[in-house]
Amino acid sequence: MSEYYWDSKIDYLSKTRWLYYNDDYFEFLVKNVWKITSPVRVIDFGCGYGYMGTKLLPLLPEESTYTGGDVGNKLIDHAKDIYKEAPYKTQFVLGDIQKVDFEQEYDIAVCHAFLLHVENQKEILQKMIGCLVDRGRIICFEPHWISGMSSYYLDGHNSSDVVQLGFLQKLYERDAQRSGKDGNVGIKIPVYLSQLGVRQIECRVSDKVNFLDPNSEAWKTEALYSSLKEDGFGADPGEEEPFIANLVNRGATYEEAQNEYKLESFLSKMFKNDAFLTYSANMKITTGVIER
């Protein structure tokens, strides 16, 4: 049996999360925006190896707890390993969130880069809401792909020679219509939450702008360059034929697919660790309160 996809992506997850937020931004959110001053019980939907816990637990009041749920058994094992020496109360639940029922006993239900991978976002949001106590808070950190794709600047190139937004916008929309999975879900969550009865909804954007600076220390440049590559920017598109076939399957015309292949091959050759590049992921962070 082949390995579960996300179990094989621990390295990718570990190398890319830091591209999205500065640590001080989490502190700002916890203290100034969500104003968490007493211990909370947090549940993280699609927790992976528990990334959100690693960011939130050090900032939350003592005695706060963190429960992570994920269907990847290697991810859950990795999470348990990460937290085994940590001074926090954690618990990990292995299972398909579509099928597991959680008790209504949490103060915060969070997810990070999870809803884009499910077809029934509103049902899952309802599930997150369902496990919150009165006055509990839902927090979704989710991508808005097209906004991330509009936020690359590679010195020496017109952005339109590197990323073609019009094509990608249509591609993402068609993907969402066909599969139900939506890489732009982040920007839609405020609407979904309001429709589900959540109140005091606010939406923010991730703060980090990465700067690949050949004039900075080599280890910093190398770390950022390798993470950006891991995240997909300037990645080798591989063989032309399967690349084109895949895009045509996703609704692109042959010419559009051919053009995208040329562009990505060009970019993979141009993007070296001595390039100047700025990039921000523009994740959307939506929160709201449950009033029962």
Ligand SMILES: C[S@@+](CC[C@H](N)C(=O)[O-])C[C@H]1O[C@@H](n2cnc3c(N)ncnc32)[C@H](O)[C@@H]1O
């Ligand atoms: C992009 S990863 C994000 C992981 C983690 N939240 C992070 O940001 O590092 C998406 C995660 O959702 C999990 N996932 C997807 N569908 C799931 C489901 N139905 N039940 C539980 N976990 C699921 C995957 O196993 C994977 O760990």
